[in-house]
Amino acid sequence: MTTTSRYSQTMASVLARSGGRLGNPTNWNVLTKHRNSSTQAEPDLQSPKQQSCRNKMHAWQIHGFGGIDQLNLTDSERIPKLLRPNEVIVQMKFTSVNPIDTAMIGGYGSALLGFVRQAEEFVLKNAESEISSLEFPITLGRDFVGEIVECGTQVRHLQIGDVVCGAVPPFNKGTHSQYVAACANYVVKKPDSVEDWVAACIPYAGLTAWSALWAPFAAQVWPQTKVLVLGGSGGVGSIAVQMLRAWGSRVVSTCKTDAVPTLESFGLEAVLDYTSPDFARDVKLCGPYDVILNAAGLPGTPHMDSIKEWKLARDKDSDSSALLPPLCSGAPTMFLHVEDVGTPALGLNEVLIKTVAHSINPIDEKMLGGYGNSILSKFRSFPIILGRDFVGEVLKNGNGVSKVNVGDKVWGVVPSNKQGAFSTYIIVHQDQMTKKPEVLDAIEAACLPFAGLTAWSVLWSPSLGRNKSKVLVLGGSGGVGSIAVQMLQAWGCRVVTTCSTDAVTQLNCLGLHKVIDYKSNEYEQKVITNGPYDLIFNSAGIEGLPHEECLKKWSLAKYVTITHPIMKNADRFGLVLGMLKSLIEFVSANVYTLITKGAIVKWGMVTPSKEGMDALTLLANDGKIQPQIHKVFKFSEIPSAFNCQQEGHLRGKIVIQMDEDLLKTE
Numbered sequence: 001m002t003t004t005s006r007y008s009q010t011m012a013s014v015l016a017r018s019g020g021r022l023g024n025p026t027n028w029n030v031l032t033k034h035r036n037s038s039t040q041a042e043p044d045l046q047s048p049k050q051q052s053c054r055n056k057m058h059a060w061q062i063h064g065f066g067g068i069d070q071l072n073l074t075d076s077e078r079i080p081k082l083l084r085p086n087e088v089i090v091q092m093k094f095t096s097v098n099p100i101d102t103a104m105i106g107g108y109g110s111a112l113l114g115f116v117r118q119a120e121e122f123v124l125k126n127a128e129s130e131i132s133s134l135e136f137p138i139t140l141g142r143d144f145v146g147e148i149v150e151c152g153t154q155v156r157h158l159q160i161g162d163v164v165c166g167a168v169p170p171f172n173k174g175t176h177s178q179y180v181a182a183c184a185n186y187v188v189k190k191p192d193s194v195e196d197w198v199a200a201c202i203p204y205a206g207l208t209a210w211s212a213l214w215a216p217f218a219a220q221v222w223p224q225t226k227v228l229v230l231g232g233s234g235g236v237g238s239i240a241v242q243m244l245r246a247w248g249s250r251v252v253s254t255c256k257t258d259a260v261p262t263l264e265s266f267g268l269e270a271v272l273d274y275t276s277p278d279f280a281r282d283v284k285l286c287g288p289y290d291v292i293l294n295a296a297g298l299p300g301t302p303h304m305d306s307i308k309e310w311k312l313a314r315d316k317d318s319d320s321s322a323l324l325p326p327l328c329s330g331a332p333t334m335f336l337h338v339e340d341v342g343t344p345a346l347g348l349n350e351v352l353i354k355t356v357a358h359s360i361n362p363i364d365e366k367m368l369g370g371y372g373n374s375i376l377s378k379f380r381s382f383p384i385i386l387g388r389d390f391v392g393e394v395l396k397n398g399n400g401v402s403k404v405n406v407g408d409k410v411w412g413v414v415p416s417n418k419q420g421a422f423s424t425y426i427i428v429h430q431d432q433m434t435k436k437p438e439v440l441d442a443i444e445a446a447c448l449p450f451a452g453l454t455a456w457s458v459l460w461s462p463s464l465g466r467n468k469s470k471v472l473v474l475g476g477s478g479g480v481g482s483i484a485v486q487m488l489q490a491w492g493c494r495v496v497t498t499c500s501t502d503a504v505t506q507l508n509c510l511g512l513h514k515v516i517d518y519k520s521n522e523y524e525q526k527v528i529t530n531g532p533y534d535l536i537f538n539s540a541g542i543e544g545l546p547h548e549e550c551l552k553k554w555s556l557a558k559y560v561t562i563t564h565p566i567m568k569n570a571d572r573f574g575l576v577l578g579m580l581k582s583l584i585e586f587v588s589a590n591v592y593t594l595i596t597k598g599a600i601v602k603w604g605m606v607t608p609s610k611e612g613m614d615a616l617t618l619l620a621n622d623g624k625i626q627p628q629i630h631k632v633f634k635f636s637e638i639p640s641a642f643n644c645q646q647e648g649h650l651r652g653k654i655v656i657q658m659d660e661d662l663l664k665t666e
Contacts (some may be wrong), residue, residue: 009518048431054349061137064195065107077139080173081183082152084556088184089150090164094200098235099297101140109170112139141176143167144197148187167203205235223248223348228289228303231272231296233259237650239293242266243380252286254296259660298310312514318491325488346398348387349430353410354425355392357420357446357646358656360638360645361368361479362541363388368642387422387656389449391442401430403610409436413449413608422638424658434613437620440627442576446621447627447653448483450606458604459537460615470494472533472547475540476515477503479653482560482628483513490624496530498523498540503651506628538563545589554598628652635659 059077062070080089100108145165148158158164166187168175190199227244231237232253244251245266252270253263263271270286272279288308294301327534346352360365364386391411404410412433414421436445438444471488475481476497485507494513516526531550538546538561553558565585570578589601613633619625630652633641641654 002638024175028537057178059139060141061139062105062591063136065105065110066068068105070105071140074137077137077177079179082150082181082185085152085154087152087181087185088148088164088659090144090146090180090182090187091149092144092146092175092178092180093163094197095141095143096204097145098142098204100142100170100204101174101176101419103138104138104170125319141180142170143175143200143205144175144180144182145190145200146180146346148310149179152184158184158187158189163190164188165199165203167207175182191485195639198338201235202239206239206243208236209240209295213240213243225249225290226250226252226287227268227291227293228283228287228306229293229295230298230302231255231294232263232268234295237295238263239294240293241268243256252283252289254283264578279633308627324442346396346427348398349400349432350398350399350427351394351404351410351430352396352398352424353390353428354394355390355421356658357391357442358387359389359446359450359479360641360654360656361388361450362645363416363450364420365642365645385419385423386415387420388416388447388569390421390426390428391445394425395425403430404433404435409442410434411436411445411449412613414605415454415608422635422656431610432608432613432615434610439621439623443629443632443657444627445654446655447479447629448620448625449613451479451653452483452625453608453612454480454489454562454604454606455487455537455539456612456615457606458562458602459488459535460612461483468492468494469534470496470513470531470552471535471537472527472531473497474511474536474538474542474546475499476507477628477651478539478541478649479628481537481539482507482652483625484537486510487619487627488537490619490622493535496527496533498527498650506651510626526554533557535560537561545593548593548599549597551593551597551599557597557603559593559599560602560604562604564605566603566605586662630654632657 029484055078056076058073058075058081061072061074061077061652063072064070065391073170081091095569103109143164143166148160148162148164151158151160164187166181166182168180168186172182173180194202223245227249229237229241229251230249232241233255237253237255237265240380241251241263245268251266251268253268253271254272254274255263257273260271260273270282272282272286276282283303284306287303287306289306290308292301292303292307348554365382367386389412391409392405394408394410397404397406398559410433412428414426414432416427419426436442440448469492471493473481473485473488473495474497476485477499481497481499485495485497488511489510494512496519497507497512498516499507501517501519504515504517514526514530516523516530519525527547528550532552533550534552534555535558536547536551538559541563543563545559545561551559566579566582569581569585572578573581583605586603593599593601616625627650630650631641631644632655633644635656635658638656641656645654
């Protein structure tokens with residue numbers, strides 16, 4: 001019997017008289033009401049109403065690391081209270097046991113998780129609080145199904161009485177208790193089509209699978225991708241194989257003999273019994289694989305010899321002009337040239353667009369020098385087309401397109417993993433664009449999509465501005481900054497921004513709370529005097545966390561920067577080590593700001609989305625965002641436009657207008 005199974009049965013036998021409030025276990029690791037004999041006495045559990053009257057509840061906890069014998073049922077754990085406005089209190093119906101629960105009994109992750117718990121406790125109390133070096137007792141459990149009994153003031157999508165499912169992070173109090181406090185962002189209404197006890201199987205294992213596999217461009221990456229899932233009958237693996245099938249992948253999975261019929265019922269391409277003597281041969285015969293997901297917990301990188309290299313095919317069956325950098329080194333603009341490439345074929349939910357205008361973004365300049373190549377090269381090959389945003393006209397719709405019609409004037413963003421927009425014709429998924437605002441012409445509209453989505457993606461929050469939040473924007477005259485200050489002001493924030501001397505007048509015309517010249521002698525003092533700030537947005541590309549000392553203390557203020565090291569670390573140290581280094585830097589920055597001032601750090605990354613494009617369209621049509629244009633170049637003058645971009649100190653965006661002769665070609 002596995003440790004997880006023994007853990008489930010130990011808990012279940014004592015919970016037999018709890019009325020099912022703490023869950024029902026099955027072979028999916030849900031805690032069930034086993035009514036078999038047990039050597040442990042079964043306490044008389046009180047009802048939730050009786051519990052709440054004395055502000056205490058039952059919870060399974062450990063008071064030290066070791067084996068299952070460390071697990072104890074207490075009746076004196078405090079019922080949690082709302083400590084943040086975006087939290088909910090949930091009365092438990094069902095919960096489940098995950099491998100991380102049994103691992104944590106043995107001390108798994110104790111150093112890091114204990115440190116984060118203490119940092120969070122410190123923030124939620126005050127700077128003078130004395131923190132114990134002990135992290136015990138620990139309540140285990142990560143996912144749940146239950147009923148909401150209390151909601152924070154900022155929770156909008158849930159209400160008292162809703163039956164919900166969700167998960168809590170490992171550093172929070174767990175779910176093996178009668179009540180749990182959870183961030184509303186990790187909680188959703190339980191699907192009506194799923195029984196409560198079944199829903200308890202999904203959250204933590206499902207989020208594990210989703211986090212490992214999902215990307216903003218999953219809809220383009222996974223269809224027809226061949227994936228090997230090791231351990232397809234386990235908690236994570238069983239969800240992963242179904243998730244990949246839903247995304248259109250060709251899935252091969254491994255499992256034990258008795259699980260083969262279950263996995264075959266999911267319609268996988270192949271199910272391989274790992275107890276078979278021909279197992280290793282069968283794995284190779286079914287490959288090679290684009291992706292291997294080790295959901296079985298096997299050490300090392302098993303079956304790496306069956307993975308194939310990424311290759312991208314190109315279709316050259318008609319004429320289309322595009323800007324391509326065939327090399328990524330040296331002086332960037334030396335390698336820009338115009339080349340005839342094929343007009344790609346339309347796929348499901350895709351739209352063919354004839355472009356009329358674009359803009360240059362800092363990421364285009366960086367990508368000329370190889371920025372992000374370690375990651376992006378997995379999805380595309382040379383020659384590369386640059387350009388992220390576009391304005392154009394719909395020429396043709398693929399199957400499934402319902403949001404735009406032929407002839408519509410549209411604008412949008414092309415994801416960084418796809419060939420870019422500096423082309424006469426482009427293929428875009430319908431969710432990555434929307435109809436162009438009627439109040440803007442093509443040149444004006446070309447300034448907004450990528451920079452606007454960057455600002456919206458990292459700043460948008462339903463609560464921002466509700467209490468006249470004070471925000472400091474570093475670099476308010478740049479492409480992203482100029483949109484961010486207008487967006488924040490439209491949301492009701494008091495905006496303070498920094499810029500160079502020659503941009504002060506331009507920003508003052510926007511009616512901001514305060515514009516500070518960073519070249520003035522009193523610059524530092526003015527930044528401090530106008531604070532403290534609920535949010536600081538570094539859109540100026542400055543390394544580090546400048547002015548983080550001006551954040552409002554002990555209020556969970558945020559420092560958001562779009563100058564993060566993810567791509568740079570991946571390029572320098574390789575994909576795996578680079579991601580690990582970025583994770584360490586991110587955690588370190590947050591631990592420091594949490595402990596010293598109760599604030600958090602967020603790295604901003606743009607995600608093409610229809611919701612974001614719709615928000616930009618609404619703001620533009622309402623006149624709340626005015627495009628800031630630095631200079632307009634013709635499509636044939638793009639090398640000169642890049643030189644202008646490299647000179648810096650821009651007052652808005654550099655816009656690219658398609659040449660007249662290219663607009664006339666069909």
